[in-house]
Amino acid sequence: MTPTPIRRLLIANRGEIARRVMRSAAQMGIATVAVYAPSDAAAPFVAEADTAVALRGSSPAETYLDAEQLLAAADAAGADAVHPGYGFLSERASFAQAVIDAGLTWVGPPPAAIAAMGDKLAAKDLMAAAGVPVLASHRVGDGALPAIPAAEFPVLVKAAAGGGGKGMRVVAGPGDLAGAVEAAQREALRAFGDPTVFVERYLPDARHVEVQILADGHGTVVHVFERECSIQRRHQKIIEEAPSPAVDPALRSLICAAAVDAARAVGYRSAGTVEFVLDASPSAGGAFYFLEVNTRLQVEHPVTEAVTGLDLVREQLRVAAGHPLSFGQADLRLDGHAIEARVYAEDPAAGFLPATGTLVEWAVAASPAVRVDSGVETGTAVGVEWDPMLAKVVAHAPTREEAALSLALALERLRVRGVTTNRDYLVAVLRSAEFLAGHTTTSFVERVALPRRRDVDDATLGLCALAAALAAQARRAAAAPVLRSLPSGWRNSDMPPERAGFSLGTDPSRAVTVSYRRRRDGAFDVVVAGAGEPAARTALIAGLDGRQLDLVVDGVQRRFDVLDTGTGRCFVQGPAGDVELRVAPRFPDRRADEAGGALNAPMPGRVLAVHVEPGDVVAAGSALVVMEAMKMEHRVNAPHDGTVAAVPVAAGDQVSAGDVLVVLDAPAADTAPLDGNAR
Template identity: 50%
Template sequence: MFEAVLVANRGEIAVRIIRTLRALGVRSVLAASVPDRRSLAARLADEVVLLEGRTAADTYLDVEAVVAAAKATGCEAVHPGYGLLSERPDFAAACAGAGLTFVGPSPETLTLLGDKVAARDLAIANDVPVAPGAEGTTDAELAEAARDIGFPLMLKARGGGGGLGMRVVANPEDLAAAIEAARRQTAAAFGDDRLFVERYVENAHHVEVQVLADAHGNAVHLGERDCSVQRRHQKLVEETPSPVVDPSLRDQLTSAALRLMRAAGYENAGTVEFLVGEPEEGRRPFYFLEVNPRLQVEHPVTEAVTRLDLVALQLAVAAGQPLPFAQDDVRFEGHAIEFRLNAEDPWRDFLPAAGRLTALAAPGARLDTGYEAGDAVPSEYDSLVAKLVVHGPRRRETLPRAAGLLEAASLDGLRTNLPLHRAVVADPAFAAGEATVQWLERDLPALLD
């Protein structure tokens, strides 16, 4: 195992990684921006390196500065967390070039899976179902592909992630404007305006499979997560197991995920995402979406039902150790749900909020957070404050437990989406497991009433 690891992230995931490093007896070094220099992560880390600047672009996304911070403090490895530099092949390559271990897949794997069309082709080559789709270099080629596929369809960015560039196009007359807007957004975000189109799967559930793989040829899955409660392709609630996945479908999903990750030469923790459609002739079809080649925000629900520390396993794999268990050794116990508590106002179109927290507590729940009462939530970064995780023996017992814990939770000092989560867990459609990826936005006015 490593003696010192640089944590190249912030907020709750930085705290999460630092706590595992402490449990393993590994020295933690945090690279922190000026707004985060007194954060909870900075208070917990063994050492802090200040990244001069306030914005993510000037600090956490500065590859040279992050690598220099690791080298200057004697770190052997860098854990990127999620977001920021976690999926950047150039960052993984820069770490390797500096003699640092990147806790994640290789630069080559990141390049392959970061190209959504290449990942889709890899899925097809390995008998993983995909929705009908095609790419196009010009707008005219995209329009021709769209006519062949039919409407409604989904317009997607070939590179990047986070839902940027994604557009649902219901009618042919809306396609040109959607292409223009998607190209503009993806060019600004990723420097890459290439797009492709796929058949839009209506009333689908977003289901993903957690995979772990090492450098010794071992790969296991840790079950699936349902992430269907989302707004503008940003997840808000995640749970495991999925309420729409039966044992037969679970076998198909997990087998497909493992085939794909083995074909990609994947090492470390990663997630294969699928859309699961409405039942057809007694079975639900599923379609490959993409691979998230990193730790996911929602990993705590998997930890809750498997009793595994995914961060510790990531570090062990990165250090060259084989997975300490086989697939048959993995045990799944109970049901877990995660609620992302964000500093945003659902009644004002989810306007981000900033300010000082006067209270932050969730008695009886797992609360992963980068803050404590009295801390300021800065305006420079994403709005995630905490993740409230509830575990119970079965879904029917976990739902009322979640309702009680959300009601008892306190998150004061600024506007948050906590009231929305209370409404979600009380809604009959969510309770019945019927919340699709369209559900939250469609029913939002009633939930906020």
């Protein structure tokens, strides 16, 4: 196999992974081509490419899943190779073959290997024949459910043609199987174009362990050790690490050997991942079972790069060009521990539902040093068209504990403002005793039951409100058009204190009023009311450099970053993390006039089904409306017994977050206006 240099690479993807591939390509002297949907025109990956080609359409099917458009873009830009990233067409054998048929270099495994692993049930049969342990499975035929004894439940319904948590349902008993299969089939069809699902044994308290493999076209196959990806919500990973805290050298040898056998069984080439489930029960004795082969680069590949020093994208490009791997199995070593956290635009307190908005600020702290692979920047609009992952943050340290704690601190210092994210939940997980002890299983989120929303205590709220009030006062004084020589806050008579009102986000029950009066020595006498008992304090501005406020309160100096957007939203980051404040409104909240009992859309999306009509009597927990967002279904259930008063939506409607879906005969929630003024 004679090497063929890659000179211009088209990345058939978007966001974070497009930027990641571009970085390695540029270091290898390879020019890059981006393709982009209209909503991505201002995205960072488009600006960073050497060439960018616009795609027609708006939906995934019309843009990044349109193979003909992607190949036409490669031709128009003069690309000689295509890297698929992950997701979209990365595991579509037909696309890989089309790239090859067009005379381009395909940066990925052979189409035959993709096809062999693309049907997860057929892949399990192939692995069983190769001696790799597998879980018992049942294919679901057209209109026929497999006969599964009640004793074998719980089971997992899975899409045969995809992953990422889409088309997956855990089923507790036989009575729930039919509904779960139907929902999984609908979701699989929308996400992957194939409604085929199967049912397999479900291990409710297992570990998700996967092995990174690399293979060239010269017969060499190596494993690059394992990763653990057990911390998941909705069967999607949010924290990954390498190596696994549950894998000792003996088990590592067995599971990695099984991964190499799996790769050889399908004639693999390029980078890939063999996924296993590790039975965490004490009686299992380290038993593991094959799940699937991901015939692409994984989202979590940076943790493997951190502990081995490899650049996996570079290896992909070299193998695709025809080069042999430049190392053998004996050359690879593990160095320390790496942990990755995925920062998503989602609300953990609302069941991890996707969130939308515009990033008022995106800024990574200088310390501690971490790797950040992101697809966003300040000003990026986060919509519902694409996956809600904003970035991956990776910490590498000599020990697992150091990696976890430094990652938690880096996330806490990350300024991600304007969109609801899972950042605070990730910090809580990384600092939890269960995680630090290595008790990480796929049931972690439910079993450990950490708070889904960060509890901002009264002391933190009061300090942040005080910082916001005094920073605003200092900026107003600096911008005064007259008498600038007078000290900030100076009065020539005994005047009432100045006041500023805030609330914690949109929670009217956490209203705070800061009253302050400047003394002759430059300090302020302050009273913070609303955050616990009213407290008289002394505050002094020790320094103000742009948004960086050094504030001394009762003799203790703290540094705050204060971002006042000028739109009634103020973000304050201090030693206890980031807090969003709202200026208390002067006027009543119009939401108080909305219909009582209104059930609102938890996110933007499309209405798939409406199960009720006016006059229906429903019980608590009944499904009222089914919505789709991010190619996943979300049920809106009745919060209590009641009678349906109105249904202002119908199947097929596109709705925004907060739109009324159903009105029940229930009293309106307390929406009393915030107290205070908007100074």
